[in-house]
Amino acid sequence: MNPSPVLLRNYIAGEFVTTKTTFANISPVDGTLIGHVCEADADLVDRAVRAGKAAQQGPWGQYSAAQRAQLLHKIADGIERRFDEFVAAEVADTGRPVHQARTLDIARGVANFRTFAELINQAGNECFEMRAADGSDVFSFSVRKPHGVVAIISPWNLPMLLLTWKVAPAMACGNSVVIKPSEDTPSTATLLAEVMHEAGVPEGAFNLVHGFGPNSAGEYLTKHPDIDAITFTGESRTGATIMKVAAEGVRDVSFELGGKNAAVVFADCDFDAAVAGVIRSSFTNSGQVCLCSERVYVERPIFDRFVAALKQAAENLKIGYPDEDGVNMGSLISHKHRDKVMAYFDLARDEGAEVVTGGGIPNFGDERDRGAYVQPTIWTGLPDDARCVREEIFGPVCHIAPFDTEEEVIRRVNDSAYGLATAVWTRDLRRAHSITRKFHVGMVWVNTWFLRDLRTPFGGVRLSGIGREGGRHSLDFYSEITTICMHP
Ligand SMILES: NC(=O)c1ccc[n+]([C@@H]2O[C@H](COP(=O)([O-])OP(=O)(O)OC[C@H]3O[C@@H](n4cnc5c(N)ncnc54)[C@H](O)[C@@H]3O)[C@@H](O)[C@H]2O)c1
Ligand SMILES: O=C/C=C/C=C(\O)C(=O)O
Numbered sequence: 322m323n324p325s326p327v328l329l330r331n332y333i334a335g336e337f338v339t340t341k342t343t344f345a346n347i348s349p350v351d352g353t354l355i356g357h358v359c360e361a362d363a364d365l366v367d368r369a370v371r372a373g374k375a376a377q378q379g380p381w382g383q384y385s386a387a388q389r390a391q392l393l394h395k396i397a398d399g400i401e402r403r404f405d406e407f408v409a410a411e412v413a414d415t416g417r418p419v420h421q422a423r424t425l426d427i428a429r430g431v432a433n434f435r436t437f438a439e440l441i442n443q444a445g446n447e448c449f450e451m452r453a454a455d456g457s458d459v460f461s462f463s464v465r466k467p468h469g470v471v472a473i474i475s476p477w478n479l480p481m482l483l484l485t486w487k488v489a490p491a492m493a494c495g496n497s498v499v500i501k502p503s504e505d506t507p508s509t510a511t512l513l514a515e516v517m518h519e520a521g522v523p524e525g526a527f528n529l530v531h532g533f534g535p536n537s538a539g540e541y542l543t544k545h546p547d548i549d550a551i552t553f554t555g556e557s558r559t560g561a562t563i564m565k566v567a568a569e570g571v572r573d574v575s576f577e578l579g580g581k582n583a584a585v586v587f588a589d590c591d592f593d594a595a596v597a598g599v600i601r602s603s604f605t606n607s608g609q610v611c612l613c614s615e616r617v618y619v620e621r622p623i624f625d626r627f628v629a630a631l632k633q634a635a636e637n638l639k640i641g642y643p644d645e646d647g648v649n650m651g652s653l654i655s656h657k658h659r660d661k662v663m664a665y666f667d668l669a670r671d672e673g674a675e676v677v678t679g680g681g682i683p684n685f686g687d688e689r690d691r692g693a694y695v696q697p698t699i700w701t702g703l704p705d706d707a708r709c710v711r712e713e714i715f716g717p718v719c720h721i722a723p724f725d726t727e728e729e730v731i732r733r734v735n736d737s738a739y740g741l742a743t744a745v746w747t748r749d750l751r752r753a754h755s756i757t758r759k760f761h762v763g764m765v766w767v768n769t770w771f772l773r774d775l776r777t778p779f780g781g782v783r784l785s786g787i788g789r790e791g792g793r794h795s796l797d798f799y800s801e802i803t804t805i806c807m808h809p
Pocket of ligand 1: 555
């Protein structure tokens with residue numbers, strides 16, 4: 322049972338703002354009310370964007386890169402000071418294991434601010450020298466400037482991690498931001514606004530509006546003419562909708578979208594490590610990670626043994642309360658999302674899948690039966706053109722199939738409308754070097770998964786996204802660059 326319901330407010334021009342229209346925030350663990358959220362209407366979104374624009378002409382627009390770096394470290398300090406509150410808020414909204422919220426979600430929130438504080442402080446700009454036709458030595462150099470006001474729209478699956486992955490570089494580059502977190506996970510975004518306020522972020526530099534997508538704050542924000550760039554993380558079809566809106570005014574976009582990622586397990590792999598790795602890549606966060614492996618291809622000589630081992634490992638996963646000792650998996654984000662996942666469980670049977678394990682809803686015999694839990698599920702026996710093998714499900718489920726040759730598995734992995742991430746398990750370094758570049762994806766992990774160096778480019782191809790963020794790639798997206806040519 323959650324403590325007394327809280328009221329989550331918007332944050333605009335340095336002030337917390339309530340609204341008459343609110344929506345409920347419901348626990349996915351037991352269906353109880355966590356609190357109410359103040360929904361921003363079009364006028365309030367307009368106020369937020371105007372505050373961001375005004376901040377560019379105020380003190381925030383005068384901050385040097387070093388001053389912005391210092392402020393980002395102060396924000397990271399503020400999150401660290403309230404770390405347990407952020408963990409509790411993320412767990413309340415999502416039902417995830419406390420351990421995950423501590424070691425992944427909130428820890429990455431701190432790391433994102435610190436990473437981009439360092440990067441903006443160290444980032445140099447290009448400078449070239451040439452001899453002009455008149456014999457003069459000419460210097461051409463570039464300078465970075467902010468776009469202005471950046472709209473940041475984030476999803477519910479890794480709320481704090483993904484929101485700060487965008488807020489940190491956007492502010493590092495001097496932009497004002499208006500953030501619109503998912504309606505399913507409003508709590509840590511609101512805590513972040515409190516930390517921004519406590520850190521003394523100049524008013525209008527950071528603004529928060531709560532609401533939904535269509536005909537609500539998300540749409541009002543992306544359609545606002547004073548939004549200079551849009552960074553969005555979410556479903557591919559939402560990205561397509563936002564892209565059409567961004568075309569009005571030709572605004573820059575950075576999209577991190579859906580995936581139908583593959584894990585490829587060769588017979589020469591470290592078997593136990595590969596089993597543990599595929600369990601992680603299929604069931605972390607109840608499969609609600611865009612990088613999760615919903616397709617698993619195993620070289621035929623070890624296929625039967627691998628299926629048996631993966632089944633056993635999946636059945637050993639502990640599903641339960643977020644704060645239970647040793648819990649591995651929590652609930653899904655909502656009943657609505659569980660209905661979507663369960664519909665795929667039914668579809669898989671209709672498409673002829675063999676259910677190796679799972680496929681249903683666990684029976685706890687307590688209030689968790691009012692939550693949004695599903696069983697970790699493994700299928701086999703489906704053809705590559707089955708919808709369950711082609712469509713993103715975004716739950717704790719994978720389909721496992723045998724393959725015989727490298728050429729075959731590369732073709733099958735690439736036969737997808739998505740292209741986000743692939744995980745490869747092999748001890749053969751030659752093979753690892755030769756096949757990894759042949760996958761049409763944004764990222765490939767070898768003998769690991771979701772291990773992140775925040776300086777590297779992150780993003781997907783095809784329906785999985787547009788652009789790359791991470792390291793200087795973020796600085797490039799969140800800056801406008803002017804090239805200046807100096808003739809003596
Ligand atoms: N590639 C990545 O890095 C990455 C990371 C996380 C999640 N995702 C993807 O996100 C999806 C799950 O997240 P979700 O269900 O929150 O996605 P979603 O697209 O339903 O919503 C994402 C955000 O967009 C807002 N939104 C929805 N419609 C909008 C519109 N028309 N205009 C403006 N805003 C709108 C929502 O309110 C929410 O804040 C999955 O497909 C997952 O693969 C991708
Ligand atoms: O659910 C998708 C996870 C995305 C992860 C990142 O954007 C990251 O690790 O920076």
